[in-house]
Amino acid sequence: MPPAENLRALARAAQGTVKDAFHVWLTLMKVMVPIIVVVKVLTELDLVRYLALPLSPVMGLVGLPADLGLSWATSMLVNIYSGLFVYAGLLPGMEQLTVAQVTTFATMTLIAHNVLVEGRIAQQCGLNMTTQIALRFGGALLCGMLMRAFFDATGYLSEPAVMLWAPREAPATLVAWAWNEARNLVSVLGIVLALMGLMRVLDAVGITRLLNACLRPALRLMGIGDNAATITIIGLGMGIAYGGGLIVHEVQGGKVPPRDVFSSLSLMGLSHALIEDTLLMALIGAHLGGTLWARLVFSMVVVMLLIRLYDRLRPTPTPAAPARQGA
Secondary structure, X not given: OOHHHHHHHHHHHHHHHXXXXXXXXXXXXXXXXXXXXXXXXXXXXXXXXXXXXXXXXXXXXXXXXXXXXXXXXXXXXXXXXXXXHHXXXXXXXXXXXXXXXXXXXXXXXXXXXXXXXXXXXXXXXXXXXXXXXXHHHHHHHHHHHHHHHHHHHHOOOOOEOOOOOOOOOOOOOHHHHHHHHHHHHHHHHHHHHHHHHHHHHHHHHOHHHHHHHHHHHHHHHOOOOHHHHHHHHHHHHHOHHHHHHHHHHHHHOOOOOHHHHHHHHHHHHHOOOXXXXXXXXXXXXXXXXXXXXXXXHHHHHHHHHHHHHHHHHOOOOOOOOOOOOOO
8 A cells, every 4th residue: 555545544543533532532521520510519518428327337347437438438429539538537536447447448449439420331331320330339348348257367467557648638619629620521531532542553453352362261251252352451450431431432333242341341340440549549558469359359250140140131032933834
């Protein structure tokens, strides 16, 4: 192919990538903006505190102080950073937490946080929002109970936790808050554009096929087909907003079957942003063994079981009746 035609083909590909990325971003904005505003209203009216009341007894099931229910509720309804800001404010009034307790709390927070926005993204992909939120809340609680049982039985990580980082205070005015959120939303467009461009480059040079071949056995166990494999990896590494946004695009193009959507987004819901969020929790004294490896293994096992249940409950097509011979 002549150089001029190569350049034109490259320009068309770049233009298509920008157009698709902008479409994905608009879809995410329709999901994220209304929920961000609603959550801000709840926060300003101090209603999150009352929504957190039912979580106080739940904290006892996982061996944590009841007050931490407010921090977890804030993480679920707003985001991790807001939850950690509440956590930092609660620490002085509580007894010294152990590394085991902080690891349990951090892992539960990583599994179930920002569930309204991320549940809505899952809904845009064709899944039931309530089911996905219930999966993450129930998964976090079950994982926390298992971790508590392990730590109580072994005495592992019983030393006092040390917090190495204090979160920044939230913007003081509505204008500052709105400006901060607007910058975050614009940055999402840049990240989505970069990810879509990266995916197309990986497809073009054959790396996607290589990754899928290497991960196929593990992904098949979790019911994730080749069409969703690369997006799932991106979601695990970057976060459900980005992985989910890409899945929305692929689903709308008819490239990902419903079974793959369910298994991929369920896995992303339970374990995503494995690098950034895990390192963040390490700064408050959590251990990587729980926040990374235990969370990832737990998520994979849960999704393996869920996809088997999905296959059992999914109605099988009724075979067509044979045509009658003669009249």
